[in-house]
Amino acid sequence: MKSISEAYKDHPINLHNIIPIDFKKVHELPESHTWPSLDQDSISDTSHDQVIPIIDLEDPNVMKLIGHACQTWGAFQITNHGIPISFLDEVESQSRKLFTLPSKQKLKALRTPDSVGGYGRPRMQPFFPKFLWQEGFTMVDKSATIDQTSKIWPHGDHTPFCRAMEEYQKKLKDLANRLLGVMLDSLKITNDDLRLTLLGSSSSLEDLKSEAPHTALQLNSYPACPNPNRAMGLASHTDTSLFTVLYQSRSRGLQIRANGIGWVTVPPVPGALVVNIGDLLHILTNGRFPSAVHRAIVNQSHHRLSIGYFYGPPCNSKIAPVRKLVDSNHPIRYRDLTWREYIGIKAKHFDKSLSFAAVNPQIDTNDQS
Ligand SMILES: O=C(O)CCC(=O)C(=O)O
Numbered sequence: 001m002k003s004i005s006e007a008y009k010d011h012p013i014n015l016h017n018i019i020p021i022d023f024k025k026v027h028e029l030p031e032s033h034t035w036p037s038l039d040q041d042s043i044s045d046t047s048h049d050q051v052i053p054i055i056d057l058e059d060p061n062v063m064k065l066i067g068h069a070c071q072t073w074g075a076f077q078i079t080n081h082g083i084p085i086s087f088l089d090e091v092e093s094q095s096r097k098l099f100t101l102p103s104k105q106k107l108k109a110l111r112t113p114d115s116v117g118g119y120g121r122p123r124m125q126p127f128f129p130k131f132l133w134q135e136g137f138t139m140v141d142k143s144a145t146i147d148q149t150s151k152i153w154p155h156g157d158h159t160p161f162c163r164a165m166e167e168y169q170k171k172l173k174d175l176a177n178r179l180l181g182v183m184l185d186s187l188k189i190t191n192d193d194l195r196l197t198l199l200g201s202s203s204s205l206e207d208l209k210s211e212a213p214h215t216a217l218q219l220n221s222y223p224a225c226p227n228p229n230r231a232m233g234l235a236s237h238t239d240t241s242l243f244t245v246l247y248q249s250r251s252r253g254l255q256i257r258a259n260g261i262g263w264v265t266v267p268p269v270p271g272a273l274v275v276n277i278g279d280l281l282h283i284l285t286n287g288r289f290p291s292a293v294h295r296a297i298v299n300q301s302h303h304r305l306s307i308g309y310f311y312g313p314p315c316n317s318k319i320a321p322v323r324k325l326v327d328s329n330h331p332i333r334y335r336d337l338t339w340r341e342y343i344g345i346k347a348k349h350f351d352k353s354l355s356f357a358a359v360n361p362q363i364d365t366n367d368q369s
């Protein structure tokens with residue numbers, strides 16, 4: 001498989017699940033977007049002292065802190081990560097420029113039913129009877145992004161947007177490589193252990209070394225909502241990545257579901273980035289790092305943006321628990337899969353996907369309801 005986009009071609013999405021409404025024209029929450037009230041299951045960060053860890057990447061104990069956060073929460077925030085807040089502001093402002101355009105212009109970059117890149121509703125939309133209060137723009141391929149954004153902004157006006165996104169992805173790739181190193185060190189997994197696990201049957205070790213990780217950049221826009229308590233930005237889900245690095249800027253909205261506690265708001269910390277463990281690292285660590293169940297809620301007063309960087313292994317990888325983490329106390333939980341296979345499972349089974357990858361689905365449920 002040359003690119004992960006090809007895997008999505010087998011799972012086309014109906015157009016009505018792709019085309020967002022024109023949020024500027026909506027002054028009351030439409031019935032089609034009205035969800036059950038959030039009051040019952042939502043807790044606020046002020047009423048609870050459980051806050052996901054905030055970790056300084058320059059802390060001498062960083063490996064321990066990250067390892068602990070990954071095992072207990074599957075999520076944490078990082079500061080001192082080397083990406084200046086002024087640059088994060090620039091990326092946010094370029095993203096805002098795109099979403100504040102008239103709907104007609106954004107639709108010029110609409111995702112096609114069988115692709116991942118471009119403008120549209122979230123890919124999880126078909127799993128829900130109600131529409132989400134969200135519009136997104138996904139970038140997986142540089143030339144496709146240039147193509148799409150030059151339709152939105154003709155005469156070269158797409159350049160500042162593309163330049164900022166390109167630069168951001170470069171910085172995030174370095175940061176994500178570094179984070180993966182720390183996470184694996186915390187479990188005493190060496191690069192060789194990982195290579196043996198990720199190795200596709202037809203690739204040589206050298207092929208794998210030279211292959212780039214697969215990544216995607218996802219801009220999420222949540223316009224101010226007339227009735228936020230009955231709307232949903234992104235419903236409960238886990239990410240299909242090794243892990244995701246998320247910038248949620250200055251407005252709250254991200255919540256992580258913590259076992260035995262419920263939904264915990266991740267408070268925005270200026271300049272910090274949130275790291276969420278995804279399904280692939282959950283499988284690779286044999287469940288040692290649980291993939292974080294999370295969602296995004298919306299608000300009445302302002303237009304919230306978030307920017308997710310999804311970091312995955314090379315496209316041809318085989319996904320399997322690292323054998324070093326399997327012993328008589330920790331029996332193997334997941335079978336060997338190709339990434340393409342897992343994308344197929346996720347496209348069909350969404351929140352039940354991990355149990356479809358499990359050796360013993362009865363025991364290994366990942367029911368997020
Ligand atoms: O907007 C957020 O805070 C969450 C975004 C998210 O979960 C995603 O893009 O997968």
Ligand SMILES: [Fe+2]
Binds near residue numbers: 237238239244294
């Ligand atoms: Fe997510």
